[in-house]
Every structure is written in structure tokens, then in C-alpha cells.
Amino acid sequence: MDMNDATIITAEQRDDLRRHGILLTSMEELYNWGRSHSIWPLNFGLACCAIEMIAASMAKFDIARFGSEVFRPSPRQADLLIVSGTVTKKMAPQVVRLWNQMPEPKYCIAMGACAISGGPFKQGYNVLKGIDRFIPVDIYIPGCPPRPEALLNGLVQLQQKIRGQAIAGPDAPRHLRSDQSCDCDVPEFGEHDLEPPHNPAIWSAPTLVRKEAP
Amino acid sequence: METAEQIRDRLLVRFPGADIAIVANPSPSAQTSLLLPAPHARDIAGWLRDERSLQLDSCSNVTGIDWPDKEVVDTVRTTVADPAGGPAKIVEQKTKRIQPGCLEVVYHLYSVALKHGPVILRLRTGNRSDAVSLPSLTPVWRSCEFQEREVYDLFGVIFDGHPDLRRILMWDGFQGHPMRRDYVEPDDYEWEPTPHGEVLEKAKKHYPTIAPPAAADVVVHNGGAPNP
Numbered sequence: 001m002d003m004n005d006a007t008i009i010t011a012e013q014r015d016d017l018r019r020h021g022i023l024l025t026s027m028e029e030l031y032n033w034g035r036s037h038s039i040w041p042l043n044f045g046l047a048c049c050a051i052e053m054i055a056a057s058m059a060k061f062d063i064a065r066f067g068s069e070v071f072r073p074s075p076r077q078a079d080l081l082i083v084s085g086t087v088t089k090k091m092a093p094q095v096v097r098l099w100n101q102m103p104e105p106k107y108c109i110a111m112g113a114c115a116i117s118g119g120p121f122k123q124g125y126n127v128l129k130g131i132d133r134f135i136p137v138d139i140y141i142p143g144c145p146p147r148p149e150a151l152l153n154g155l156v157q158l159q160q161k162i163r164g165q166a167i168a169g170p171d172a173p174r175h176l177r178s179d180q181s182c183d184c185d186v187p188e189f190g191e192h193d194l195e196p197p198h199n200p201a202i203w204s205a206p207t208l209v210r211k212e213a214p
Numbered sequence: 215m216e217t218a219e220q221i222r223d224r225l226l227v228r229f230p231g232a233d234i235a236i237v238a239n240p241s242p243s244a245q246t247s248l249l250l251p252a253p254h255a256r257d258i259a260g261w262l263r264d265e266r267s268l269q270l271d272s273c274s275n276v277t278g279i280d281w282p283d284k285e286v287v288d289t290v291r292t293t294v295a296d297p298a299g300g301p302a303k304i305v306e307q308k309t310k311r312i313q314p315g316c317l318e319v320v321y322h323l324y325s326v327a328l329k330h331g332p333v334i335l336r337l338r339t340g341n342r343s344d345a346v347s348l349p350s351l352t353p354v355w356r357s358c359e360f361q362e363r364e365v366y367d368l369f370g371v372i373f374d375g376h377p378d379l380r381r382i383l384m385w386d387g388f389q390g391h392p393m394r395r396d397y398v399e400p401d402d403y404e405w406e407p408t409p410h411g412e413v414l415e416k417a418k419k420h421y422p423t424i425a426p427p428a429a430a431d432v433v434v435h436n437g438g439a440p441n442p
Binding site: 089090117122123125126129189190191192193197205206 | 383384385386387388389390392397399400402403404405406412413
């Protein structure tokens with residue numbers, strides 16, 4: 001059965017009813033509402049961005065307002081991987097392993113310039129040029145490091161993304177589908193670089209079509 | 215505290231066979247350093263630590279420097295008398311020679327007991343390829359252990375007598391020493407919107423069809439150079 005055909009009350013009508021004290025909801029909305037307000041991050045920091053992440057969890061910025069104050073020390077109990085800092089090539093396989101150990105549904109935030117692209121160390125011999133080479137990233141937070149407010153904004157955007165997810169049909173996220181794997185390949189250490197340097201199933205280098213020389 | 219020259223003079227008395235040189239530092243800090251011969255380095259280091267008036271009990275920093283082979287031009291000026299009786303000519307003769315490179319390790323020593331420092335030691339290897347061994351100073355100052363491992367990892371200096379000489383920053387199967395000036399990193403170029411310098415050279419290699427902008431397309435900012 002198609003979910004859309006079964007919808008008799010539109011979203012506008014539902015909101016109107018809510019204003020009059022009548023609560024109508026769907027399984028999908030309730031499920032996503034619950035999930036989006038208790039995203040437990042993994043207690044995991046890599047560099048200076050982690051200090052901002054810690055500040056966001058403390059009293060002044062108080063990430064608990066958004067339901068994410070429970071930083072789990074084990075990836076088995078975490079929903080969210082905040083890659084907060086420079087990922088060295090030596091560290092990258094361990095980060096991918098942590099991601100694979102997290103249960104679905106799970107989300108990844110690339111926090112700061114280094115986690116997004118390598119940042120100021122992009123040309124370094126031991127710095128990964130962005131964690132999205134190995135892990136599917138949901139939210140990118142630019143900054144060097146981003147302020148705690150930026151992390152909170154990223155979290156709110158992740159909540160909006162979760163609330164928009166369908167629990168059935170072709171648009172369902174990967175953990176509700178049987179045709180998509182939830183694990184990412186862990187790279188090996190090569191002689192000069194990781195083998196492979198990026199996961200071709202997840203990421204490919206951006207290309208630019210330049211003008212031909214006359 | 216005594217100057218580096220005074221320490222050197224005392225060392226020459228204490229270690230008559232050692233050839234200890236002074237390396238001047240022309241920067242404002244003027245931290246002159248002692249270039250020690252490798253065979254005597256550990257004995258000298260032990261003496262610097264135990265000498266009553268110095269008591270250099272703390273090695274705060276160990277770092278490496280890569281000096282590649284350098285081409286040096288020597289100019290010799292000779293005055294040649296003119297046989298016709300005119301003014302003498304000055305003939306310049308230029309000869310090129312290769313100054314062999316080496317790897318250098320620098321130690322910064324302080325005294326916690328006497329609150330002075332730093333005394334800077336330098337050690338140099340014979341060359342950059344096969345004679346890269348130096349005595350480890352970890353038996354003298356335990357704080358050298360990890361930093362000597364780092365110098366080994368990134369520069370390839372072999373420290374004889376080090377208790378645990380393994381790579382510390384790079385992984386065990388890594389080949390080469392990335393802080394050497396001739397280290398070529400893997401060509402893993404990724405497009406960047408504003409490449410410049412070395413990255414621009416890489417970008418040109420990966421995008422050989424970069425067209426030089428036609429004169430009419432170049433926008434000149436106020437007094438600025440045209441965009442490349």
C-alpha cells in the first residue's frame with residue numbers, strides 16, 4: 001500500500017487541528033520525532049574542534065536543550081559520530097571502524113575545516129583530505145574551529161533531516177533497506193598512503209571542466 | 215650561565231681528542247650552539263648533565279634538520295699584469311663544487327636545578343644515505359626517547375643505543391621519511407577553487423587544458439596584478 005494514498009488529512013489540516021487541541025499524527029512522524037530529539041553522540045574527539053564540542057555540551061551552550069547531552073563512551077550505544085578535528089591517515093582506519101561499530105540508524109557530522117577537507121593541512125603527507133572519503137557525511141559544519149552555536153545549528157539541521165526521512169518506500173534511509181550496506185570498507189596502510197586513498201563507492205574527486213586552450 | 219664559548223673551552227680541556235665547533239646564530243636570539251663530534255657526544259652529554267656548575271638536567275626539545283647537497287660557487291680573483299705595461303687586469307675564476315648534505319639533530323638543554331639555559335647541542339651525520347647513525351642521548355636524558363623516535367620517523371636518523379627505536383607518528387609499514395626535503399608525497403591531488411604555489415603546479419598537471427585568459431577577459435583590480 002502506498003503511504004501517500006492512505007493520507008486523508010493533509011499536513012495543513014493536521015496543523016490546524018493541533019491548534020484546536022486535537023492531536024493527530026502518523027507512525028512516521030512519531031517515530032522520527034522521537035529519534036530526532038534523542039541523538040546520542042559518540043564521546044570522541046580528534047583535535048581542537050573537540051574542545052568546542054565539549055564547550056557545546058557544557059552549561060553555557062547546553063546541548064541538552066536539544067536532547068543530545070548523552071555522550072556515549074561506546075560506539076555500540078551512539079547514534080551520531082561527530083568527527084571533530086583533523087583526521088590523520090594513521091587515525092582514519094580507526095574512525096571508520098568506530099563508524100562500522102555504531103548501530104543503525106546512525107549519522108555523521110563533519111565538524112570543522114579539517115574533517116571536511118583536510119583544512120589548513122590539506123597538502124600534508126599524513127592528513128586525510130576529508131572524512132567523507134570513507135564515511136557518508138550527513139552534515140558539514142564549516143569553521144576553524146566552528147563555534148558551539150554552529151555545532152548546535154548543525155545538530156538542529158540534522159534533526160530536520162531526520163524528521164524528513166520516510167520509513168518506507170524508495171526514499172527510505174539505508175538502514176531500512178535491504179539493498180544497501182551499512183558498513184564502510186576500512187582502508188589499509190600502504191607504503192605512502194592509505195589503500196585505497198578514498199572509498200570509490202562513497203566519494204569521488206570533484207571535477208571541473210575547464211576551457212580548452214585556443 | 216657560561217656562554218657557549220666558555221663551555222666549549224672547558225669541554226676541550228676535559229675531552230682533549232674531541233673536535234667541538236661553535237655554530238653561530240645570526241638571529242636576534244643569538245643562541246649559539248655546540249657542534250659535537252658523534253663519537254664523543256654521549257660522554258660530553260653525560261658531563262654536561264653531571265657537572266656541578268651546569269647541571270643541565272632537562273632536555274626539553276630534540277629536533278632534526280635536513281641539509282641537502284648544495285652547490286657552492288667559489289670565486290677566486292687573481293690579478294694578471296698586462297705585459298704591454300697597461301693597468302693590471304683582475305681575472306675571476308669560478309669553480310663549482312657540491313657541498314655534501316647531512317642530517318642534523320638539535321638538542322635544547324636546560325637546568326631545572328640552577329634555572330638556566332638553554333645550551334644547544336648539534337650532531338651531524340656523515341651523509342644523508344648510508345652514514346645516518348648518531349649516538350642516542352636517551353641514556354643521558356630520558357625525555358629524548360619519544361623525540362628521537364620522531365626524528366628517526368620523519369628524518370631517518372638511526373640512533374645507536376636507543377631503547378625502542380620505532381616509528382612514532384607514521385605507521386609501521388610506511389616507506390621513506392616525510393620531513394626530508396626530497397620526499398615526494400603520493401600525487402593525490404584534489405580540486406581546489408583557488409590553487410597557488412605548489413598546488414597550482416599540481417593543478418596544471420592534472421588540468422592541462424587551463425587556458426591563459428585572453429587580454430580582454432582579464433579584470434584588473436585597482437592597481438592590482440591581473441588574475442593568473
